Amino acid sequence: xxxxxxxxxxxxxxxxxxxxxxxxxxxxxxxxxxxxxxxxxxxxxxxxxxxxxxxxxxxxxxxxxxxxxxxxxxxxxxxxxxxxxxxxxxxxxxxxxxxxxxxxxxxxxxxxxxxxxxxxxxxxxxxxxxxxxxxxxxxxxxxxxxxxxxxxxxxxxxxxxxxxxxxxxxxxxxxxxxxxxxxxxxxxxxxxxxxxxxxxxxxxxxxxxxxxxxxxxxxxxxxxxxxxxxxxxxxxxxxxxxxxxxxxxxxxxxxxxxxxxxxxxxxxxxxxxxxxxxxxxxxxxx
Amino acid sequence: xxxxxxxxxxxxxxxxxxxxxxxxxxxxxxxxxxxxxxxxxxxxxxxxxxxxxxxxxxxxxxxxxxxxxxxxxxxxxxxxxxxxxxxxxxxxxxxxxxxxxxxxxxxxxxxxxxxxxxxxxxxxxxxxxxxxxxxxxxxxxxxxxxxxxxxxxxxxxxxxxxxxxxxxxxxxxxxxxxxxxxxxxxxxxxxxxxxxxxxxxxxxxxxxxxxxxxxxxxxxxxxxxxxxxxxxxxxxxxxxxxxxxxxxxxxxxxxxxxxxxxxxxxxxxxxxxxxxxxxxxxxxxxxxxxxxxxxxxxxxxxxxx
Amino acid sequence: xxxxxxxxxxxxxxxxxxxxxxxxxxxxxxxxxxxxxxxxxxxxxxxxxxxxxxxxxxxxxxxxxxxxxxxxxxxxxxxxxxxxxxxxxxxxxxxxxxxxxxxxxxxxxxxxxxxxxxxxxxxxxxxxxxxxxxxxxxxxxxxxxxxxxxxxxxxxxxxxxxxxxxxxxxxxxxxxxxxxxxxxxxxxxxxxxxxxxxxxxxxxxxxxxxxxxxxxxxxxxxxxxxxxxxxxxxxxxxxxxxxxxxxxxxxxxxxxxxxxxxxxxxxxxxxxxxxxxxxxxxxxxxxxxxxxxxxxxxxxxxxx
Numbered sequence: 001x002x003x004x005x006x007x008x009x010x011x012x013x014x015x016x017x018x019x020x021x022x023x024x025x026x027x028x029x030x031x032x033x034x035x036x037x038x039x040x041x042x043x044x045x046x047x048x049x050x051x052x053x054x055x056x057x058x059x060x061x062x063x064x065x066x067x068x069x070x071x072x073x074x075x076x077x078x079x080x081x082x083x084x085x086x087x088x089x090x091x092x093x094x095x096x097x098x099x100x101x102x103x104x105x106x107x108x109x110x111x112x113x114x115x116x117x118x119x120x121x122x123x124x125x126x127x128x129x130x131x132x133x134x135x136x137x138x139x140x141x142x143x144x145x146x147x148x149x150x151x152x153x154x155x156x157x158x159x160x161x162x163x164x165x166x167x168x169x170x171x172x173x174x175x176x177x178x179x180x181x182x183x184x185x186x187x188x189x190x191x192x193x194x195x196x197x198x199x200x201x202x203x204x205x206x207x208x209x210x211x212x213x214x215x216x217x218x219x220x221x222x223x224x225x226x227x228x229x230x231x232x233x234x235x236x237x238x239x240x241x242x243x244x245x246x247x248x249x250x251x252x253x254x255x256x257x258x259x260x261x262x263x264x265x266x267x268x269x270x271x272x273x274x275x276x277x278x279x280x281x282x283x284x285x286x
Numbered sequence: 287x288x289x290x291x292x293x294x295x296x297x298x299x300x301x302x303x304x305x306x307x308x309x310x311x312x313x314x315x316x317x318x319x320x321x322x323x324x325x326x327x328x329x330x331x332x333x334x335x336x337x338x339x340x341x342x343x344x345x346x347x348x349x350x351x352x353x354x355x356x357x358x359x360x361x362x363x364x365x366x367x368x369x370x371x372x373x374x375x376x377x378x379x380x381x382x383x384x385x386x387x388x389x390x391x392x393x394x395x396x397x398x399x400x401x402x403x404x405x406x407x408x409x410x411x412x413x414x415x416x417x418x419x420x421x422x423x424x425x426x427x428x429x430x431x432x433x434x435x436x437x438x439x440x441x442x443x444x445x446x447x448x449x450x451x452x453x454x455x456x457x458x459x460x461x462x463x464x465x466x467x468x469x470x471x472x473x474x475x476x477x478x479x480x481x482x483x484x485x486x487x488x489x490x491x492x493x494x495x496x497x498x499x500x501x502x503x504x505x506x507x508x509x510x511x512x513x514x515x516x517x518x519x520x521x522x523x524x525x526x527x528x529x530x531x532x533x534x535x536x537x538x539x540x541x542x543x544x545x546x547x548x549x550x551x552x553x554x555x556x557x558x559x560x561x562x563x564x565x566x567x568x569x570x571x572x573x574x575x576x577x578x579x580x581x582x583x584x585x586x587x588x589x590x591x
Numbered sequence: 592x593x594x595x596x597x598x599x600x601x602x603x604x605x606x607x608x609x610x611x612x613x614x615x616x617x618x619x620x621x622x623x624x625x626x627x628x629x630x631x632x633x634x635x636x637x638x639x640x641x642x643x644x645x646x647x648x649x650x651x652x653x654x655x656x657x658x659x660x661x662x663x664x665x666x667x668x669x670x671x672x673x674x675x676x677x678x679x680x681x682x683x684x685x686x687x688x689x690x691x692x693x694x695x696x697x698x699x700x701x702x703x704x705x706x707x708x709x710x711x712x713x714x715x716x717x718x719x720x721x722x723x724x725x726x727x728x729x730x731x732x733x734x735x736x737x738x739x740x741x742x743x744x745x746x747x748x749x750x751x752x753x754x755x756x757x758x759x760x761x762x763x764x765x766x767x768x769x770x771x772x773x774x775x776x777x778x779x780x781x782x783x784x785x786x787x788x789x790x791x792x793x794x795x796x797x798x799x800x801x802x803x804x805x806x807x808x809x810x811x812x813x814x815x816x817x818x819x820x821x822x823x824x825x826x827x828x829x830x831x832x833x834x835x836x837x838x839x840x841x842x843x844x845x846x847x848x849x850x851x852x853x854x855x856x857x858x859x860x861x862x863x864x865x866x867x868x869x870x871x872x873x874x875x876x877x878x879x880x881x882x883x884x885x886x887x888x889x890x891x892x893x894x895x
Binding site for chain 1: 603604607608610611612614615616617618619621622623
């Protein structure tokens with residue numbers, strides 16, 4: 001069937017006033033550390049995220065924003081192959097880490113996950129391990145046995161997670177003795193100790209009180225010099241405060257999340273190029 | 287119907303009836319076992335000779351037989367039970383899990399006398415003609431396999447007990463393993479742990495109290511099992527010198543001698559029952575505390591969106 | 592230091608990253624092999640667990656079915672060598688014991704279950720704990736209790752003594768299953784009735800127990816399945832009887848006893864009877880166990 005003539009004519013817009021004060025949206029130099037190309041995630045044949053492409057650059061914080069159900073977490077979990085455990089899940093498209101496809105048959109998922117760390121919605125320290133054991137758990141999983149290296153990495157990670165000063169005297173205490181915010185920082189330290197290249201954070205403050213949230217946000221800002229961060233958040237203020245670049249996802253007609261817009265945080269929040277982004281950042285839905 | 291007070295009273299009476307029954311149960315065993323202690327003292331419990339005709343009631347062979355059969359059962363049941371529970375909780379495809387789990391629970395319901403019959407008629411000849419000769423030729427140097435191949439004996443009793451306690455152990459272990467929060471599992475995976483590292487370092491430690499409870503319950507079942515053991519152990523009142531030897535347990539002693547026992551001998555059998563009762567209370571109380579604590583601290587696993 | 596900021600070899604974190612990634616890559620093969628072996632052992636365990644359990648059932652079916660014929664279900668046991676014996680006397684005994692034990696135990700067990708479900712104090716907690724401990728008590732000790740309490744006091748072995756022992760084994764199971772089922776009834780139901788001024792006893796009878804019925808039935812059937820399979824307590828309480836007896840105050844036969852006593856006889860025809868009885872007992876127990884689950888599911892579905 002041939003499309004009928006569009007009922008609404010396409011409106012021509014002249015060069016508006018926006019061009020005069022165009023916001024910076026520079027492409028950073030160099031190759032991206034992670035590159036998503038047409039990533040689609042489906043569960044039992046039903047697409048949850050469709051055809052998402054963007055690049056993640058070294059030393060930046062990229063936020064995935066969007067209303068609930070837009071597939072932010074699903075997309076994030078595709079980036080360290082967490083969907084591998086779900087038999088019905090399939091990920092198509094390409095995710096490049098330093099130019100190598102992480103879904104290539106030659107890529108080992110366990111090795112990949114030591115390079116792409118993850119922090120979860122709720123603090124999940126291992127309850128049977130001490131604070132120290134939690135901090136070095138990832139290193140132990142990855143075969144590190146040298147005490148010197150374990151100690152050095154644990155201290156460095158705990159310092160980076162702003163936890164060292166409060167736990168240095170009780171490293172052998174159980175992780176459950178920490179407060180919720182401290183537990184989440186321990187989980188960040190646990191992920192950092194493996195020295196990943198990319199750190200995925202899935203709404204890391206959703207289970208925390210405002211004060212603990214603020215401290216985690218400050219921490220995230222400082223960590224970007226050490227590790228590239230991709231953070232999922234449903235809190236636009238948080239995305240604005242911490243991120244350099246934003247990917248806005250929205251549920252499409254068949255309930256699959258789609259990438260609506262990707263760009264620098266400043267531009268996305270003040271001058272989005274898509275009206276749906278504007279609606280979202282202005283709080284009109286979601 | 288009743289006013290609330292009378293209703294509550296009725297319920298309390300029902301509870302009291304149960305407690306009274308249990309109290310009666312414990313007290314009657316103590317009372318009936320007392321003559322054995324008042325006429326014989328206490329040393330007979332650890333003496334070696336069982337010869338009622340000459341007034342000798344040494345319980346040591348039966349205590350040892352109980353411990354040995356249980357030990358053989360656990361040597362197999364602990365690793366195999368844990369492996370099976372891990373497979374059922376984490377490795378078997380989701381759609382098979384419920385079915386296999388139910389099958390295991392149903393097998394726990396197969397009456398013990400059926401296992402005994404199978405052990406006596408099917409396994410005993412198999413052990414006598416094949417398993418025991420093979421084990422003797424391979425492991426004879428350990429000295430554990432001396433003596434003739436008879437089929438019935440400690441080894442067969444232990445193996446039958448292993449088969450019998452396995453469903454109990456697997457069903458409870460699987461439950462306590464499955465309540466380890468999925469967040470913990472994913473947390474380990476996300477750090478680059480292999481599948482086995484996740485199970486070994488996070489899942490098993492997370493469930494360790496409940497697992498201990500499962501093993502304890504299985505131990506209790508093995509220690510007190512009567513008819514299946516009585517059918518396949520050979521019922522010999524001597525301290526076993528080899529795992530192939532015929533032996534007896536406290537429980538099998540009771541059923542085999544009950545018919546003709548009178549006087550002191552009967553009281554001795556009641557005393558053996560009392561020993562089983564005490565073991566039963568200790569083991570089950572411990573197991574319940576362990577399993578209950580796990581259930582209490584077990585965080586309900588919330589699927590991550 | 593600032594002058595060296597872009598020299599990657601001087602950044603301690605990057606140095607450590609390289610070290611860790613090297614170790615991770617070098618140990619990957621070993622870790623994966625180790626994991627495969629351990630996971631493989633779990634699968635082997637599963638197989639090892641299934642084989643004997645399947646073998647038991649397969650043998651009982653294969654050896655028991657040939658024993659099933661008209662005589663098996665209608666005749667009492669005959670002495671060895673005399674053909675045509677069955678287990679009718681044992682079936683009658685098992686049914687008799689099961690019916691008496693269930694009839695007495697279910698009301699008491701349900702009241703105890705209500706008691707446990709409606710009270711949260713220390714006393715209820717210790718009653719609950721006692722019930723849990725009793726569930727795992729060696730059944731031979733309960734047989735001894737039945738002997739001391741009933742056989743001795745009534746002057747002989749009897750179906751009643753057997754029913755007493757079996758009922759005492761079933762009681763804690765029914766209590767706990769009843770409690771769990773009753774606790775599963777939504778509070779709104781009983782609170783709504785309470786707000787209407789209904790008495791607690793009425794609420795229990797009209798609202799709570801009917802709502803908990805699927806769980807209660809499951810629990811009762813499971814308890815019956817467990818009770819019918821017990822052998823050791825019967826050895827000490829009903830003694831066994833070659834002949835058909837309906838009188839519950841006399842020694843009677845039961846299926847577990849028919850299996851136990853016949854299996855250790857050196858006669859093929861008696862062993863055949865034992866296999867047939869084992870198959871019958873296993874079928875009854877499994878039907879009760881499976882039936883309880885199916886029934887619970889069906890009742891639950893009807894309610895919605």
